[in-house]
Amino acid sequence: VRDVMTKAAKHEQNAHVSDADITRGLAKYVVGSRFEDIPAEVRHEGVRSLINFMGCSVAGSRHETVEAALAALRDLGLSGEAVVLGRSERLDAMNAALINGISSAVLDFDATQFKRTNIHPSGPVLPPLLAFMTSRSVPGGEFLHAYILAVEVACRLANGIFGEQNPGWHVTGATGGIGAAAGVGRLLGLNEDKMTAAFGIAATQAGGLREMYGTMCKSFTPGRTAQNGYLAALLAARGFDSAEQAIEGDKGLAMVMTGRPAERDILQGLGEHFEIMHNIYKPFACAIVLHAAIDGALRLCNLHGFTAEQVDRVHLLVSPPTLTLAGKRDPRTGLESKFSVYHGVALALLHGDADPRRFEDAYVLDPALAALRARVTAKTDAGLAKDQAEVSIKLADGRELKTRVEHAVGSLVNPMSDADLDEKFRGLCDGVLPTQKIERLLELCRDCERLPDASVIAQAAAA
Amino acid sequence: VRDVMTKAAKHEQNAHVSDADITRGLAKYVVGSRFEDIPAEVRHEGVRSLINFMGCSVAGSRHETVEAALAALRDLGLSGEAVVLGRSERLDAMNAALINGISSAVLDFDATQFKRTNIHPSGPVLPPLLAFMTSRSVPGGEFLHAYILAVEVACRLANGIFGEQNPGWHVTGATGGIGAAAGVGRLLGLNEDKMTAAFGIAATQAGGLREMYGTMCKSFTPGRTAQNGYLAALLAARGFDSAEQAIEGDKGLAMVMTGRPAERDILQGLGEHFEIMHNIYKPFACAIVLHAAIDGALRLCNLHGFTAEQVDRVHLLVSPPTLTLAGKRDPRTGLESKFSVYHGVALALLHGDADPRRFEDAYVLDPALAALRARVTAKTDAGLAKDQAEVSIKLADGRELKTRVEHAVGSLVNPMSDADLDEKFRGLCDGVLPTQKIERLLELCRDCERLPDASVIAQAAAA
Numbered sequence: 001v002r003d004v005m006t007k008a009a010k011h012e013q014n015a016h017v018s019d020a021d022i023t024r025g026l027a028k029y030v031v032g033s034r035f036e037d038i039p040a041e042v043r044h045e046g047v048r049s050l051i052n053f054m055g056c057s058v059a060g061s062r063h064e065t066v067e068a069a070l071a072a073l074r075d076l077g078l079s080g081e082a083v084v085l086g087r088s089e090r091l092d093a094m095n096a097a098l099i100n101g102i103s104s105a106v107l108d109f110d111a112t113q114f115k116r117t118n119i120h121p122s123g124p125v126l127p128p129l130l131a132f133m134t135s136r137s138v139p140g141g142e143f144l145h146a147y148i149l150a151v152e153v154a155c156r157l158a159n160g161i162f163g164e165q166n167p168g169w170h171v172t173g174a175t176g177g178i179g180a181a182a183g184v185g186r187l188l189g190l191n192e193d194k195m196t197a198a199f200g201i202a203a204t205q206a207g208g209l210r211e212m213y214g215t216m217c218k219s220f221t222p223g224r225t226a227q228n229g230y231l232a233a234l235l236a237a238r239g240f241d242s243a244e245q246a247i248e249g250d251k252g253l254a255m256v257m258t259g260r261p262a263e264r265d266i267l268q269g270l271g272e273h274f275e276i277m278h279n280i281y282k283p284f285a286c287a288i289v290l291h292a293a294i295d296g297a298l299r300l301c302n303l304h305g306f307t308a309e310q311v312d313r314v315h316l317l318v319s320p321p322t323l324t325l326a327g328k329r330d331p332r333t334g335l336e337s338k339f340s341v342y343h344g345v346a347l348a349l350l351h352g353d354a355d356p357r358r359f360e361d362a363y364v365l366d367p368a369l370a371a372l373r374a375r376v377t378a379k380t381d382a383g384l385a386k387d388q389a390e391v392s393i394k395l396a397d398g399r400e401l402k403t404r405v406e407h408a409v410g411s412l413v414n415p416m417s418d419a420d421l422d423e424k425f426r427g428l429c430d431g432v433l434p435t436q437k438i439e440r441l442l443e444l445c446r447d448c449e450r451l452p453d454a455s456v457i458a459q460a461a462a463a
Numbered sequence: 464v465r466d467v468m469t470k471a472a473k474h475e476q477n478a479h480v481s482d483a484d485i486t487r488g489l490a491k492y493v494v495g496s497r498f499e500d501i502p503a504e505v506r507h508e509g510v511r512s513l514i515n516f517m518g519c520s521v522a523g524s525r526h527e528t529v530e531a532a533l534a535a536l537r538d539l540g541l542s543g544e545a546v547v548l549g550r551s552e553r554l555d556a557m558n559a560a561l562i563n564g565i566s567s568a569v570l571d572f573d574a575t576q577f578k579r580t581n582i583h584p585s586g587p588v589l590p591p592l593l594a595f596m597t598s599r600s601v602p603g604g605e606f607l608h609a610y611i612l613a614v615e616v617a618c619r620l621a622n623g624i625f626g627e628q629n630p631g632w633h634v635t636g637a638t639g640g641i642g643a644a645a646g647v648g649r650l651l652g653l654n655e656d657k658m659t660a661a662f663g664i665a666a667t668q669a670g671g672l673r674e675m676y677g678t679m680c681k682s683f684t685p686g687r688t689a690q691n692g693y694l695a696a697l698l699a700a701r702g703f704d705s706a707e708q709a710i711e712g713d714k715g716l717a718m719v720m721t722g723r724p725a726e727r728d729i730l731q732g733l734g735e736h737f738e739i740m741h742n743i744y745k746p747f748a749c750a751i752v753l754h755a756a757i758d759g760a761l762r763l764c765n766l767h768g769f770t771a772e773q774v775d776r777v778h779l780l781v782s783p784p785t786l787t788l789a790g791k792r793d794p795r796t797g798l799e800s801k802f803s804v805y806h807g808v809a810l811a812l813l814h815g816d817a818d819p820r821r822f823e824d825a826y827v828l829d830p831a832l833a834a835l836r837a838r839v840t841a842k843t844d845a846g847l848a849k850d851q852a853e854v855s856i857k858l859a860d861g862r863e864l865k866t867r868v869e870h871a872v873g874s875l876v877n878p879m880s881d882a883d884l885d886e887k888f889r890g891l892c893d894g895v896l897p898t899q900k901i902e903r904l905l906e907l908c909r910d911c912e913r914l915p916d917a918s919v920i921a922q923a924a925a926a
Contacts, residue, residue, distance in 0.1 A: 065703070068702045068703040071701040072694070072697040072698045072700065075700070076555060080540070094539055167718065173667075200674075200675070200678070200680060204671055207667060207668050209666060209709065209714055209716060211714040211715040211716075211719075212667050212706050213714075215705050216704045216705065220664065220703070221667060224694075231535070234535040235531065235683075237535065237538070239531045240535065241678050242678050242680045243674040243675050243677075246672065246674055246675070249674040250631070252631075253672060255630065255631060256631035256674075259630060
């Protein structure tokens with residue numbers, strides 16, 4: 001695949017970074033990047049992602065998944081000063097990163113990269129950055145910069161290593177830790193050698209299985225991955241070493257996880273275009289690949305004013321990944337239902353929305369919903385993109401309704417506006433934080449870049 | 464590959480455990496196993512493994528790799544009551560497991576399974592068991608039983624998932640965490656459902672890249688894996704759930720890591736034959752696949768009484784895995800030199816042994832050693848097993864010496880005796896613990912089964 005002799009030779013004189021030196025090439029970029037070179041719209045997207053993350057984490061913080069994880073940590077007798085978002089407990093920084101990573105993802109409402117993969121980069125990278133700042137004063141601009149760089153690394157690797165051929169890795173876990181190491185490593189001021197080592201230490205901890213989708217382990221992965229990257233940066237700072245070609249080596253991350261080398265474009269255009277611009281924010285609290293079908297069902301409902309009782313049957317044409325990732329025919333739990341396009345469409349028809357509370361166990365068990373879900377069928381059409389779907393509904397009175405969604409609400413072409421995101425944030429925080437705290441947190445996130453000490457953000461998100 | 468409908472049907476009625484339900488089948492065995500059914504020779508092998516682990520950990524505890532990891536943990540401000548083997552520091556139980564896992568492996572001197580894979584099961588499984596007992600009184604028999612079961616799970620999965628076709632996973636990291644979850648889960652008294660969940664939580668954290676061999680990350684993997692399994696058991700105890708078919712599912716550990724289903728024999732003969740009986744203990748402080756070549760070189764040296772200066776050239780015939788895993792032509796660090804069959808043979812010829820101190824940086828850089836190493840060549844012979852080698856030495860005076868090693872010293876057929884292991888243990892602890900403590904620790908390990916409270920073992924290994 002690649003010339004071993006050339007690789008060995010390069011190894012000797014690694015002062016020169018070539019296209020093939022992915023690990024070092026990314027490290028070099030992260031170390032050398034200057035905040036003033038990050039365009040305003042990229043910074044703005046960073047702020048939007050931060051707001052979305054905060055809302056999801058605050059709302060997710062009361063989920064039974066988080067309660068179970070906190071109970072386990074209590075058994076270890078741990079304590080500390082780091083904020084657990086949306087809660088009153090404090091933990092040591094490393095374990096706060098675990099819980100906050102879980103909270104951010106447990107509603108399946110966090111930002112998604114809409115590219116070759118659907119990585120959720122914020123879950124692994126923001127919790128360690130927030131936890132790291134607990135005992136330190138980090139200017140908001142540096143924090144935002146580290147966040148943008150962390151997302152850059154996690155997403156470039158996800159798209160470059162996995163593309164659309166993935167044997168079953170939860171991509172967020174596979175590359176998110178290297179992003180987290182980049183972010184914390186940047187705040188730690190690691191040099192190029194140490195940043196390269198940090199990436200390697202994170203790479204050898206990479207994991208996460210798609211078999212876990214629909215269980216508590218799905219959101220556990222970003223939490224654990226956050227810790228992996230955080231620990232990697234701390235270890236590298238203290239001289240812990242790693243393999244020079246952790247990602248691109250013959251037994252490195254790409255080859256071992258996928259059986260093929262990473263794409264050569266991982267290092268292309270670094271600092272010119274930014275991965276965070278491909279982050280999208282979900283209006284519906286379920287897998288992104290369900291959005292187009294739900295959007296179509298809601299449109300038909302709103303346009304024609306029928307009720308769920310009038311629906312005879314529903315047929316969906318969806319993109320292939322929709323059924324691969326979210327084809328659960330009969331979900332048994334709320335978490336599983338987030339990966340059932342049948343359930344999502346039935347919810348939308350019966351309740352007129354797909355809010356977080358609709359994906360709780362009670363809805364899965366509702367007989368009316370189950371009956372409607374059973375009348376939904378789906379086929380894939382390779383011509384449809386992930387944000388596209390065709391929804392056909394046959395009503396009991398014989399009417400046949402049909403719509404084609406070209407770009408689902410919340411997709412790159414049809415994104416949520418700043419105001420939409422603010423409303424999503426408020427809705428998520430409502431009932432967890434008092435109104436005044438919600439507005440203050442939103443303001444701090446919006447002003448992030450100008451904060452003299454960004455640790456106030458996490459502080460403001462404590463219950 | 465497997466019938467999806469059958470699997471789904473099984474899923475529904477998972478009261479029945481079939482051969483295909485690897486995750487639940489292993490969990491069921493671990494939960495139901497009785498110590499009185501573990502044969503005396505298996506318990507004895509458990510004790511031998513414990514002694515070998517303790518010696519390696521105490522000696523490894525002063526390695527720069529461990530110092531770097533401890534420095535990083537210090538940056539997190541952590542503290543606790545759990546023993547760091549061979550040292551005076553104490554840590555919380557979870558992080559003690561990290562450090563002890565690293566220490567146990569950093570000299571590459573720990574027990575190895577000599578079967579389809581060379582997993583080192585003790586590194587991931589013993590540290591969490593020892594740490595877990597910190598604040599609890601666990602009878603020695605229960606501890607030894609949990610250890611034997613943990614090794615059983617880790618090794619059966621390693622051999623059944625990877626066999627000899629491994630794209631580059633560090634097997635100890637890939638399945639060791641599930642073993643650790645089994646061990647801690649057993650001490651926690653998890654029921655079958657929770658044990659199954661614990662295995663799933665561990666499976667989704669599995670990782671470890673062979674690219675790391677020869678760097679600090681090699682020994683980091685067992686340490687981190689120890690934590691993964693420990694955390695998995697604690698989470699499961701608190702109701703954290705996971706996928707029912709975490710190992711055998713279509714997107715479960717086996718398929719995702721290797722692209723093929725696990726061997727069906729994983730569940731065969733559970734409770735009848737024991738994996739720990741395939742543990743071997745190394746006389747040389749380097750990768751097991753170097754042992755036959757070193758053994759042969761030492762034999763020729765002892766038999767013919769020549770010195771290294773008289774050696775013109777050395778040619779080795781070795782098993783294919785020897786060069787795949789340990790074919791580093793020019794190691795640059797002590798850790799790398801443990802994976803260089805050229806270096807190992809040169810060391811043996813120059814110094815007459817292959818003790819831990821020989822694999823430190825100073826020896827790698829020694830010009831006399833480098834010159835001798837350069838005169839060693841190696842070829843693989845598919846007819847040779849991992850514990851076999853042919854060593855040919857041409858002396859400057861023209862003599863040609865040759866030997867064939869049928870079973871290297873320390874292999875299953877030619878194992879270290881109890882007395883050999885005691886001596887190895889004493890040599891490893893020498894200089895780290897005072898003599899009296901060394902003898903007391905050895906005695907506690909030997910008496911393990913009869914101890915009313917096994918937490919004294921770790922206590923005795925603190926400096």
